Structure formats: structure tokens, C-alpha cells
Amino acid sequence: MGERVLIALGGNAMTAPDGTASPVHQRLAVERAMRHVSALIDAGHQVVLTHGNGPQVGNLLLKNQIAAAVVPPVPLDWCGAQTQATIGVLVLNSLGHRSVVVVTRTLVDAADPAFSDPVKPIGSYFGPDEAARFEALGETWREFPGKGWRRVVASPRPLEILDAPAALTLMEAGYTVVVAGGGGVPVVRLPSGALTGVEAVVDKDATAAVLAPAVRAGVLVLATDVPAAVIGYGTPGARPIGRISVADMRALLDAGHFGSGSMGPKVEAALRFAETGGRAVITSLENIGEALTGGVGTVVEG
Ligand code: ADP
Ligand code: MG
Numbered sequence: 283m284g285e286r287v288l289i290a291l292g293g294n295a296m297t298a299p300d301g302t303a304s305p306v307h308q309r310l311a312v313e314r315a316m317r318h319v320s321a322l323i324d325a326g327h328q329v330v331l332t333h334g335n336g337p338q339v340g341n342l343l344l345k346n347q348i349a350a351a352v353v354p355p356v357p358l359d360w361c362g363a364q365t366q367a368t369i370g371v372l373v374l375n376s377l378g379h380r381s382v383v384v385v386t387r388t389l390v391d392a393a394d395p396a397f398s399d400p401v402k403p404i405g406s407y408f409g410p411d412e413a414a415r416f417e418a419l420g421e422t423w424r425e426f427p428g429k430g431w432r433r434v435v436a437s438p439r440p441l442e443i444l445d446a447p448a449a450l451t452l453m454e455a456g457y458t459v460v461v462a463g464g465g466g467v468p469v470v471r472l473p474s475g476a477l478t479g480v481e482a483v484v485d486k487d488a489t490a491a492v493l494a495p496a497v498r499a500g501v502l503v504l505a506t507d508v509p510a511a512v513i514g515y516g517t518p519g520a521r522p523i524g525r526i527s528v529a530d531m532r533a534l535l536d537a538g539h540f541g542s543g544s545m546g547p548k549v550e551a552a553l554r555f556a557e558t559g560g561r562a563v564i565t566s567l568e569n570i571g572e573a574l575t576g577g578v579g580t581v582v583e584g
Contacts, residue, residue, distance in 0.1 A: 284326035285574055286453075288499040290490035290551070291315055291333040292506040295567055296369060303337035309372055314567075315505075316376040321571035323379055323458060330453060330497050331373065334486045335365040335464030336404070343405035343433070347416075358404075358435065359467050359479030366463035373460050381458040386445040387477065388466025388484050388492075394438035402437035402483055436482040438468065440489045444477075446496035453497060461497070465489040491551035495558055502555045502562045503573045504548045509566045511549060511580040513539055523580045528556050531582050552582040559584055 295315035298307040323329050339361045346355035363385055370383030400422045407430030408416075413423035416433065424434045443449075449461040465484030469477045487504060494502040510522035513534065523534070532553055540546040545564075552562035565579025572578045 284328055285501055286328040286330070286497070286499045287322065287501040287503055287574060288330045288332065288490060288494045288497060289319065289322075289503045289505055289570060290486060291331065291567070292504075293334050293336060294507040295505065296333060296335075296372075297337050301337060303341055308338070308369070309376075312369070312372040313376040316373060318505075318567055318570050319458075320377065320379070322574065323377075325571075325574075327574060328453060329458050330449065330493075330499060331458065331460045332462045332486060332490055332493060333369055333373075333460070333464070335362065335369060338365040338369060339464065339483070340405045347405075357479060358481045358483065359469070362464045362467045362483070366460075366467070369463055370460045377458060379458050380456055381460065382452050383460040383463075384445050384449045384452065386443060386449070386462040386466045387469045387479075388440045388462060388489055389442040389444050389477075390438035390468050390470055390480065390482065390484065391441060392470040392480070394436070396436040396438040396482070397480075400434045400436045402485075403432045403434050404483060405433050407432050436480075437485055438482055440466065440484050440492045443489065443493045443496050444469070446493060450497050459497075462486075462489050462493050485547050487547040487551040491554040494555050494560060500560060501574060502552065502560055503570055504551060504562065504564045505567045505570050505573075506545075506548065506564065507566060508545075509569055509579060511540060511545055511564050515539065515541070515545070525581045525583070528553055528582060528584050531556075549582075552580070556582040556584050 296311050297303045342361040374381050413431035423431045449459045452459050465486040468480050468482045468484050512520050514520045535549050540549045555562045562582045563573045563579045569578040
């Protein structure tokens with residue numbers, strides 16, 4: 283009997299190795315990623331997929347900005363929903379199994395401190411004049427020395443994956459489900475009880491940690507572009523982390539071994555899931571076929 287596994291696909295599963303996100307490069311990257319995913323499905327495992335969307339949202343934002351005088355720009359949550367659909371369709375076309383995409387909302391707290399301190403950079407770099415123009419329209423822009431100005435938005439903590447129950451129903455009917463792409467479309471609950479989208483992005487690794495128990499996955503695989511999390515990353519003494527306990531991994535995280543916008547969120551997601559009794563694996567896309575039989579990647583277990 284196979285296991286139920288949630289695979290969170292990183293940027294390298296959806297763009298060329300250099301980050302190029304033209305349609306053909308996106309399609310080729312997804313096709314390549316799905317060959318590895320298919321190996322798991324063929325081995326009898328029940329697969330749930332989630333994915334990032336940074337470059338794709340960046341492309342949409344640029345289009346919004348260039349075309350603003352002709353077509354009204356759409357909000358960030360709309361961009362998120364659009365990328366869930368387009369990336370999802372590429373996945374469906376290349377999987378060749380019974381599969382479905384769920385356009386997914388992620389509930390966040392309107393009082394999340396991230397809203398008063400937006401730090402997540404999105405979209406392209408611009409010059410100071412353009413940045414000032416967008417700031418006058420209510421956006422927050424920040425200068426990155428040597429690179430230019432970039433918009434920053436809130437990255438609030440995911441509280442609940444609102445459409446996970448629909449994903450679960452489809453999985454139990456035998457579908458491979460793509461869910462909560464880009465961390466999910468962020469929504470907040472208004473005092474009236476109604477839901478509304480917000481100008482924010484939810485980290486896809488943080489969402490994966492909340493999604494995994496919601497779809498009753500036993501294993502969470504964080505598929506990225508390195509075969510394992512590493513101690514002393516980028517130093518001559520670097521060594522990969524294999525099987526590790528929650529307590530030991532938490533100590534490494536606290537000691538600052540993992541990049542704050544890259545490996546850090548994956549380690550946090552792995553810990554959060556492992557603490558609830560699951561098994562989390564951080565490894566490269568090429569390794570996911572073996573991620574369930576062991577021996578590859580960083581495996582965090584309670
Ligand atoms: P993804 O698109 O899969 O989320 P990220 O670039 O966000 O990819 O995260 C993976 C990257 O994290 C690696 O390519 C590596 O450059 C970086 N990284 C930072 N710290 C570490 C570490 N300690 N071990 C391994 N990789 C690390
Ligand atoms: Mg990342």
C-alpha cells in the first residue's frame with residue numbers, strides 16, 4: 283500500500299535552470315518535473331502537489347505595470363489565482379494521470395504583523411523614479427543596493443488552507459491534485475464574515491506545512507535544487523544533513539545554518555510537519571522518486 287505524499291515543488295520545477303520563465307521554458311521544466319512525480323504515482327503512492335510561483339507572478343506584475351495606462355492593473359491576489367491556473371494546466375497536460383487543479387485560498391490574519399512590515403520582494407527591479415511613482419499609488423518599494431528598487435509585500439503566516447477539503451475529496455476519488463500553488467491566494471476574513479483577497483504572498487513552504495496535515499499526508503517532500511540541506515553551506519567544511527531528529531534540526535535552524543529566504547522556510551516547514559508526527563524530506567527534484575524509500579535528502583522525523 284502506497285503512502286500519501288505532498289510534494290512542494292520549488293522554482294526549478296517551473297523555470298529554466300537560469301530562472302527564465304518564458305512559456306516554452308515553463309512547459310519543459312514542468313514536463314521534466316512530472317516525469318519524477320509520475321515515478322511515485324506509478325509506484326502506487328498517492329501524490330498531492332503544490333508549487334511556487336515567484337517568476338510567474340513577476341511576469342504578470344511587469345505586464346500590469348507596462349500596460350497600466352491601457353488596462354487597469356489587477357491586484358496581487360488575482361495574479362496568484364492566475365498563476366495557479368496556468369501552472370496547474372501545464373501539470374495536468376504533462377502528468378497523463380487522472381489529475382485536477384484546485385484554485386486555492388489561504389486564510390491569513392488581517393492583524394498579522396507582516397502587514398505593517400512588508401519584507402517579501404516581488405517582481406522586477408526598477409529605477410528610483412518608477413519606484414516613487416508606484417509608492418505614490420500606495421505600494422511599498424525598497425532599494426536593494428547595487429540592484430535597484432523592488433516592490434515589497436507582506437508575507438503573512440498561513441492559518442488555514444480553505445479549499446483543502448475539496449482537494450481531499452478529489453484525492454479520495456483517485457485524483458492527483460494540484461493545490462495551493464504559490465502558497466495559496468491570500469484572503470482575510472472581514473468583521474462581516476466575508477472573505478476578501480489581500481495584497482500579500484504566502485510562502486509556499488509555510489503553506490505546505492499547513493496543507494500536509496489538512497490533506498492527511500504522511501510524508502512532506504520539499505523538492506528544490508539541492509540534494510539536501512547542508513551544515514556550513516558555502517564553506518569548505520560543508521556537509522549534507524541526512525536523517526535528523528526534530529530537536530537537532532531545530533538547534534541547527536536556531537544557529538543560523540539556513541538561508542532566511544531560501545532553505546530556512548523549508549527547514550521551518552519540515553520541522554512544523556515533523557512535530558505533528560509526519561516525516562519531512564528536503565531533497566532535489568531528481569531525487570523525489572527515491573524520497574519515500576529513504577537514503578536520499580535530509581529527512582526530519584519526530
Ligand atoms: P525553491 O525555489 O526550491 O524554494 P530556494 O532558492 O528558495 O529554492 O531554496 C533553495 C536554495 O537554498 C539552494 O539552492 C541554496 O542556494 C540555498 N541554501 C541556503 N542555505 C542552505 C543550506 N544550509 N543548505 C542547502 N541550501 C541552502
Ligand atoms: Mg524558495
